[in-house]
Amino acid sequence: MAETLHLVCSHCAAINRIPSLRLAEAPKCGQCHRSLFAGHPAELSSANFRRFIERNDVPVVVDFWAPWCGPCQMMAPEYSAAAAELEPKVRLAKLNTDAEPGLAGEFGIRGIPTLICFKSGREVARQSGAMRRPDIVRWALSHA
Secondary structure, X not given: OOOEEEEEOOXXXXXXXXXXXXXXXXXXXXXXXXXXXXOOOEEXXXXXXXXXXXXXXXXEEEEEEOOOOHHHHHHHHHHHHHHHHHOOOOEEEEEEOXXXXXXXXXXXXXXXXXXXXXXXXXXXXXXXXXXXXXXHHHHHHHHO
């Protein structure tokens, strides 16, 4: 029997139970019926941050970034491409540190972009500085 995983919908924040063997079958949210794996990073805010990192049973990598940051802007398309490659093994998300300074402070973000890998709501790895898609994928999988 396949293990059942919990996945938080990035659109409506509903928690879905999906058999692990069906992750590659493009599962949809039971509440809003949108794809659970969109192929791009989920946008997080203080309203959905904790639920997303704590209730997903797959690792979540969060990019702490800001719109004025040149390296963040340079890395954005690479990060999006990595999301399409990493799903469904790893979920990628973004948090705008200008819009959410409290969360940035809570996690001690000193420089951006900073990637943090979470498993079951706990930080397991951190990497600062812009990265290209192959490096993002390699780093995320090494901590997944």
